[in-house]
Amino acid sequence: MAVLKHIAIKNVDYSAAVCYLKYQHDERHLKPLLDENGSMMLRSEFHMNGVNCNPDTFDLECEMLNDQYRKNYRYDEVKSHHYIISFDPRDKDEHHLTGEKAQTLGLEFVKNHLPGHQALVCTHTDGHNGSGNIHVHIIINSLRKLDIEPQSYTTRSIDCKAGYKHHLTKDYLKYLQQELMNLCQRENLYQVDLLSPAQHKITEAEYWLQKRGQKELEDINEQIIADGMNPMETTFQTRKQFVRNAVSEISSSAISFEDFQSQLFEKYKIHVKENRGRYSYLHPEREKYISGRSLGTNFDKDYLLNLFEANALAAEQEEKQRQTMPDYHADPIAILFIRSDLRLVVDLQNCIKAQQSRAYAQKVKISNLQQMAKTVAYIQENGFDTRENLQTTYDSITSQMHDARQKAKDTEAQIKSVNEQIHYLGQYLSTKSTYNEFLKACFKGKFRKDHADEIEKHEKAVQILKAQNPDDSLPKMKDLKLEKERLLALKAAQYDTYTYYKDYQKELRTACANVDNILGQHHIRDHTQRTEQTL
Template identity: 25%
Template sequence: MHINKGKSLAQCLADRTDYAKNPDKTDGGELVSSFMCDKDLVDSQFLLSKKIYLQKTGRTQTNDVIAYQVRQSFKPGEITPELANKLGYQLAEKITKGSHAFIVATHIDKSHIHNHIIWNSTNLSCDKKFRDFFRSGRAVAKMNDLICLQNGLSIIENPKGKSKHYGSWLEENKPLNLSDKLRIVIDEVLAEKPKTFDEFLQKMQSKGYEIKTGKHLSFKGSEQKKFIRLRSLGESYAEDILREVIEGKKEHKPQKRVARYNDKRINLALDLQNKINQKGAGYERWAKTFNLKQYAKTINYLTENNLLNYEELKIKAEGITEEFSTISDSIKSAEKRMTEISILQKNIAQFAKTKAVYEDYKKSGYSSKFKEEHITEILLHQAAKDHFKSLNLKKLPKMADLKTEYATLLTEKKKAYSKYNSLKKEIVEILNAKANVEQLLDIQTNEKQQEKKRTEKSL
């Protein structure tokens, strides 16, 4: 992010951060988190750091970068806003390595939840700048993919550089929309070989579609709020082409969409009863085939792992879930403490470097002239003291002890991550297998009925 022509540095910082924090996009500001800055004063604090940097280094540059931004998007329906913000924070920590203040604003105004991650180009010590590097975008993408995979989220597995925009990729991989459903119904009606175009329209009406004639032929299903024009469905569905297909002059070429899923993994079976009526016969055929494949994979998994008894499967799933949660909590705890240590080390070093100047400031009787001449050192010293006060530190720890603790935590974290990654695949498979068994045998419904009977008896 650079300074816009005709605007001041302060105006540009305010514009960029205000857009990210927009209350209408971030649930009233609830979905905004920050590191080493106040989210409500982030633009002012970024600005202050740049003034200190100038006084401290004397370096000025034209068209300098004032901040950096990453936009992190998630597949629709796959993540909660709260988790998205949390993962955005993790990504920002990896990018900045705890050296730059940042905010993470999660926008929920679109179908795809996405984060705006903005960090200060000036570091926390106000003596260096963040510098972009060759293929940094690829490095950030790899960091993001790792975080997503660790949380069971989708990634773009085979990106093709700039050949396809992410929005285009998302468009191809999203669930069936109203236009897709209309195409499927038209394909089904044409498969019934209507003799005339009027017969075709009658069959469409019998499928629940309202028809509007005129300059453009349009259809409206029960789920639609507006009519969809045939010409918007693609060349194969244009009115004149459909007429020629019905007259036998042309062969219909359906616009196919391939359902994508990983054949090697057990996926959740679809709840057919709740979805088939909404999506039509074409979807029903695909969904039933999909479910048969998932049930077959589930049975193979249960047989290979000797989990054919439901109660044993349930106990095993609960055990793995608890173990996974414990390891996850230990990793978060270690990361939190490592961040605290890193920040504390920087403040201790900053405190030591500026102590002599601050002592002279006190001896001067807190002279305004002395303060103006040494404003950078004084502000840094006060900031360090404020940090120690926030931690209720009466005595500063030794740097050597902090380094030892950090190294120990790092070793423990690496070991925990190794176990975390091995458990991740196992927990996804066993939970999906358990859910498929429950749907196949309707166990949840039976358990609820039994619970209801027990409650009625107790009353």
Template identity: 25%
Template sequence: MAVTKNTPINSTLKKAIQYICNPEKTDGTLLIDSYGCTPETADIEFEWTRKKAKDNSKESHLARHFIQSFSPGETTPEQAHEIGKKLADEILGGKYEYILSTHIDRGHIHNHIIFNDVNFVDYKHSHINKKWYYDTRKISDRLCKEYGLSVIPQNENKGKSYIEYTAAKQGTSYKAQLKADIDRAVRKSLDYSDFLLRMEIAGYEVKQGKYISFRAAGRERFIRGKTLGGYYTEDSIKECIAKNAIHRPKKENRRINLIIDIQNCIKAQESKGYEHWSKIYNLKQASRTLNFLTENNLTTYKDLEAAANKIHSDFDSTAQKIKAVEKAIGKNAILIKQLEIYRQYRPIYLKLQKVKNKEGFTRKFQRELILYEAAERNLKGKNPPPLETLIKDNGDLSERKAKLYEEYKKLKSKSAEIEVIRSNVDTLLNRPRERNPEIEK
């Protein structure tokens, strides 16, 4: 199974690169790869790119260090390196310079990926957050499954919300949770009756009288709304619902969702209120499903399947087009980078040929000359088009990508919708069909 870890590099970037490229750890450097740079000059190439960042005032890291570890004996060095290369290409999208190395000197094989904190396509800083890490782990797990490797199951237990956590520490979790549930029900309710139904669905018994009171399942006593604060009296709740109704958009929700399987729904068995709501909900979804079929002239199940296959095919095709455009943008961006370095530092190289004290001049402009020589080597034999042409081409490609992405988002929505329609039709016709967890998220 693969374990992933990501940390920023704020100093000693050169030492970090030297460490991951150690020949003793990488089978004599055979298990080292790079993109958009060369391992020997990566630290100063990263710096050159960072200096072109659009927001130079923003403090950024020098680079990011990503580690992907595998269980002992589960994979070979070559296979692990191949997985690491696919992971780096996918998570970085061909926009960031990176060094990849696979270490085999320990009991478990592991990949090191050091990538620049600023990309060389539009010179923007990376945005590494929890979502990025979660998405990266999903990609790593998917690649491991494709190669027949095991993965660590995702934690199925959801964490507590901040309100629940704080309340639990203070010993007032029940009241805090009740307030949170009332707030949620008030926000979503169309009127007071709807509010009462939502509280019942949430698992509360509601007692109306002089003071509205709530009792959660398993609790002995009711809690009066007024003891929770002035916002939780019956009059305040009604007033808040009325205000929300004024500001709520009047556009009808036309989204088609999955029909609930009431017979096998535990929540429906435990709550009569939820069962009642589910039946009304299912009637609405069935109606919307039939309206969709009529509006799109899908008169037979075969027509529905053909429509679904067409949408999925168009969606996959658009996704592939986006990847091809991104690859072309990345390829051009590498050439743009090398040409810009070559053009920027060639005067220094030419001056070196004329000065008498070549050793002193070389010491003074060491980094510039190293970058120039690396760019010259990388451009040798490629005969690229003029720099201005490449920049214009990438501008055109970026516009094409933006249009494709808009089409991609629409097709993604249609693809999810047609699957919900097909699942609802299967339910209405009592047709057995494999469940798709991706659609039910």
């Protein structure tokens, strides 16, 4: 998945950026690596181009532009902006992404969305600290060199004029993220929704803490193994990750905040509190609370309350289902079914193989006698005193099997409806920005013609979503996903019930057929077979 990162740089030395892009550095301390002669070493592979400047004289040209407009002199001013586009490591092998292609995409991104600036575009193929993912560095002078046409993301007239500084707003950053997503989708590269908050938010600092901790733990474990002992822990986890794992486990079954709070402390000694509409967690070895927002959206109040509500609803429905299950003590028809090894008695008169072989016929007779004896024992154990009573039980179980299957089918239809809403809600969100631009466009006819496919998808999604929601409000994605999880769990339970009745019915059908053979009542057996054919 491609991600976009932004860093504001206040360093007045533009040549430091050029040095970083061209030469190998210790990524942790950002210091150049030196060879045995004390000289800096070039990176093994990199691709560098300049936009509105020469890449070899980027630093000098930026300083000349600053002097021309007498800006970027104060120490607290942002001198340059550093954007990083990191592609998914899988794109390299699965989608044949190369350094040259990534560089081309980076140049296209700069020319289309960062116009008018002196920009240095450089692609590295070694990844951060040797991780292997291809990424593009984009460094622009904060001062704009050329006038540009007004863009959809510009909010001030000076944002289009030379001599004024790059103004990155929240809306502008969202625009850049959306354009990066569109670019990756066009090139069939891995991509996630950058505009949605992360469900599990891991900062760069935590990521490298995890890497260092795992390396240290492996070194310690090597020494423990060398001493002939087995290490107790093989995976290092940060305190934040410990909280994430604990909250994910407890919240999957908690039905209220109080239940969640007590279970979390009882099992993991983690305190949780609510403050200003947000949840915060206290790790047993920390003194400062960790906010749920810093852990990800799956650990904040809104998501967890919806999950508790879904858990409570599922528990309520499970209780209702349990109450509607037959009373195995009061109802003789619904004696708890335990599968037996009862098999059908073979009809020798219609068995061609038995008529052709006396030995096989003798074997079948012995087997029939055994099955008849088992059938008699089965009838006695289950309290079937008459053939009619056995038939009544069979008919009742068949009816309950039909009801259980119909309930499962109804739930499948609800799941299909929810899946459809998820699909069209995703379509709505992905085309929302284009549709908003269409509403603001001066020449709507031309804009619709140029973006006909996206506008049509957006309008169709709105129409279907409103048709499926009587109050004309659009559903929330997280609510739909929670509802889908609840329905999937309900469907699994309903199919378990259906399978129970199906196995029970099959055994009763075998018992009915064997009793008919014993009594010679073929008409009753034929009735049983006709009943089965109607299922």
